[in-house]
Structures are given as C-alpha cells and as structure tokens.
Amino acid sequence: MTDVLEKDVLTALTRVADPDRGQNIVALGMITGLSIREGHVGFAIEVDRARGPKLEPLRRAAEKAVEALPGVLSVSAVLTAEAPPQGAAQPARGHGHAHGAPQAEKPAVPGVKFIIAVASGKGGVGKSTTAANLALAFAATGRKVGVLDADIYGPSMPRMLGITGKPTSRDGKSLEPMHNFGLACMSMGFLVAEDTPMIWRGPMVQSALSQMLRDVNWGELDVMVVDMPPGTGDAQLTMAQQVPLAGAVIVSTPQDIALLDARKGLNMFRKVDVPVLGFIENMSYFLCPHCGERTDIFSHGGARKEAEKLGTEFLGELPLDVAIRETSDSGRPIVVSDPDSPHAKVYKQMATRIWEKLSGAEKRAPRIVVQ
Numbered sequence: 001m002t003d004v005l006e007k008d009v010l011t012a013l014t015r016v017a018d019p020d021r022g023q024n025i026v027a028l029g030m031i032t033g034l035s036i037r038e039g040h041v042g043f044a045i046e047v048d049r050a051r052g053p054k055l056e057p058l059r060r061a062a063e064k065a066v067e068a069l070p071g072v073l074s075v076s077a078v079l080t081a082e083a084p085p086q087g088a089a090q091p092a093r094g095h096g097h098a099h100g101a102p103q104a105e106k107p108a109v110p111g112v113k114f115i116i117a118v119a120s121g122k123g124g125v126g127k128s129t130t131a132a133n134l135a136l137a138f139a140a141t142g143r144k145v146g147v148l149d150a151d152i153y154g155p156s157m158p159r160m161l162g163i164t165g166k167p168t169s170r171d172g173k174s175l176e177p178m179h180n181f182g183l184a185c186m187s188m189g190f191l192v193a194e195d196t197p198m199i200w201r202g203p204m205v206q207s208a209l210s211q212m213l214r215d216v217n218w219g220e221l222d223v224m225v226v227d228m229p230p231g232t233g234d235a236q237l238t239m240a241q242q243v244p245l246a247g248a249v250i251v252s253t254p255q256d257i258a259l260l261d262a263r264k265g266l267n268m269f270r271k272v273d274v275p276v277l278g279f280i281e282n283m284s285y286f287l288c289p290h291c292g293e294r295t296d297i298f299s300h301g302g303a304r305k306e307a308e309k310l311g312t313e314f315l316g317e318l319p320l321d322v323a324i325r326e327t328s329d330s331g332r333p334i335v336v337s338d339p340d341s342p343h344a345k346v347y348k349q350m351a352t353r354i355w356e357k358l359s360g361a362e363k364r365a366p367r368i369v370v371q
Contacts (some may be wrong), residue, residue: 002071162331
C-alpha cells in the first residue's frame with residue numbers, strides 16, 4: 001500500500017479554496033489536528049463561528065481532495081470554530097442561566113425518539129461496559145437501539161460490540177452506522193486506528209460529536225444510548241447543552257472518591273436541565289468464584305445512599321465479576337453472551353425501568369419538536 005505523507009495531504013488541500021476569502025485553506029492556516037495512520041486521514045478545518053453552518057460544502061470538498069490521493073482509505077474532516085474571546089457576547093450557558101430564561105433550542109435527531117447519556121464523573125468505573133449492556137438490554141426487550149460512542153479520546157464501543165471495518169456512505173454526504181447484535185453504532189474508533197491518539201482540542205471534539213450525531217443515517221430508533229466521555233469538562237458540557245437528551249444515567253463505584261465525582265456529573269446535568277434518570281452502582285461487591293465468599297472491595301451501598309441524598313432513583317447494582325469483564329473485552333457483552341445470567345437480568349431490569357421513566361415522561365407531557 002502506498003504511504004500517505006503529510007505533505008501530500010496538505011498539497012491536495014491547497015486545491016480547496018475558502019469561498020469568502022479567495023485563498024486556499026492551507027495558506028489561510030485553517031487546517032489543524034492532521035493525523036495519518038495506515039491510510040486513514042483525519043483533520044479539522046478552523047472557520048469563523050458565524051460562517052460554520054454554510055461551510056459544509058467546503059468540508060466535503062476537502063475530504064474529496066484527500067480521498068483522491070493514492071493509498072488513502074478513509075478521510076474524516078470536521079469543521080471547528082475557536083471560542084469567542086473572553087468578554088465577547090456569548091449564548092447563555094446552561095450553568096449560568098436564570099431559571100425561566102430562554103434556552104437555545106436543541107435540534108432533534110430525525111427518527112430518534114429518546115436519547116440518553118450514560119455518564120460518570122471519572123474514568124475507570126465501568127461506564128462503557130454499562131452503556132453497552134444497557135443498549136443490548138433495551139434491544140432484548142424489543143426496542144430499536146443505537147449507540148453513539150461520544151468518547152473521542154478513548155472509544156470503546158467497536159471492541160465491546162465486536163464491530164470492525166469502516167462506515168460507508170450511500171450519498172457521499174452522510175455515513176451509514178455500523179451494526180451488530182441488532183444495534184446501530186457510530187464511533188470515532190471506526191474512523192481511526194485503535195492505537196492512534198486523538199490530539200484534538202475541545203472545539204474539534206465538539207464538531208466531531210455533532211457530525212457523528214447528525215450526519216449519520218440512524219434510521220428509526222426508540223432509544224439512542226450515548227457513551228459519554230468521563231468527567232465534566234467542556235466536551236461533556238457542550239454535549240449536554242447541544243444534544244436533546246431525554247435523561248442521563250450516572251455510573252459510579254461505591255467508594256467516596258468516585259461518588260464525589262459522580263455528584264459533580266449529576267449536578268452538571270441538572271444545571272443544563274437534563275433529567276437524571278438514576279444512579280447505577282458498578283463493582284458493587286465481589287463474589288469469589290471458588291468459595292462464594294462476598295467481599296466489598298470498594299465498600300458497598302454508597303451509590304444508593306448518594307442517590308437518596310440527591311433525590312434521584314437508585315437503578316441497581318452490579319458486582320465486580322470476571323464474566324462481565326471478559327465478555328465485554330471479547331466483543332460479546334454478557335447480555336448477549338449469557339442472557340439468562342443473573343448479571344444480564346439486572347441490566348434488563350434497569351433498562352426496563354429506564355424505559356418506563358422515558359415513556360412515562362412522554363405520556364405526562366407533550367413533546368415539542370422544532371423542525
């Protein structure tokens with residue numbers, strides 16, 4: 001296979017001109033975050049925030065220019081805009097608005113009934129494993145389900161759902177999601193090699209998330225499960241503000257330090273008016289597979305107590321179990337690999353309860369969709 005060199009990519013991009021400024025996008029310094037890995041090319045095009053909505057043809061032209069190079073297997077270009085300088089007028093952010101003040105409308109995703117976020121205040125608590133198994137549990141109860149892997153820096157869903165390959169496009173404008181186990185899925189892990197670091201700034205990540213959400217042919221879905229990045233940084237806050245989330249599920253382990261971060265995650269969603277559907281306690285306890293003795297390695301019951309303290313529902317607890325870890329690592333999560341196991345039943349019970357809350361909220365109040 002012909003090696004793809006940075007200089008060749010930049011040369012190809014000099015053939016793409018900014019329609020308003022008249023010069024090519026390389027000379028104007030608009031290309032950032034260029035990454036090349038085994039024929040897969042990714043980069044961002046920095047544009048003025050006000051011009052962003054009308055520059056989609058520029059983004060597509062840049063992708064086509066690079067796709068024409070020998071050895072290029074895929075191209076992922078995103079539009080990004082620098083944040084306005086401090087002191088400049090900005091739209092009200094969710095954590096600073098007064099209750100009752102007008103909120104920026106969150107455009108709906110066509111065909112998607114409910115979008116829920118699976119989040120955690122910190123990494124390493126099993127959030128992605130929980131998101132994958134909850135999505136499969138929704139599907140097991142007859143729902144049409146999609147999974148958006150919003151963890152740009154550490155995408156896990158391709159491996160957890162046993163999906164390989166690259167997305168295709170029927171019209172050259174939007175991507176077809178990947179599929180397995182009856183789920184539709186999109187992840188940055190499909191667009192770049194697994195060991196490629198994403199050295200992208202916040203605005204670039206936000207643009208990539210927006211395109212994976214709205215430039216993908218998701219079809220008709222009852223529920224989309226979003227595997228959120230860990231933490232409560234700008235990417236997470238922007239996702240919570242810009243995506244029409246029906247609710248969020250907080251995953252935590254029982255120990256105090258994890259619960260402290262989980263509380264931050266819950267408060268972030270509340271400040272941007274996203275309902276918190278409940279807490280899940282992961283790695284709640286350990287049962288020895290040999291003697292059956294139970295050990296509360298990370299303490300126990302902390303998430304339940306925290307949920308009660310914060311006035312939200314406790315959805316359930318899952319043990320630290322090698323079967324859950326091994327099935328996720330092998331690309332056959334426990335809900336599909338051992339659907340009658342006690343652990344799979346817990347995931348299904350939680351999915352059933354979450355669906356009851358989603359559909360119950362829909363019945364209590366009309367849904368307003370702005371088109």
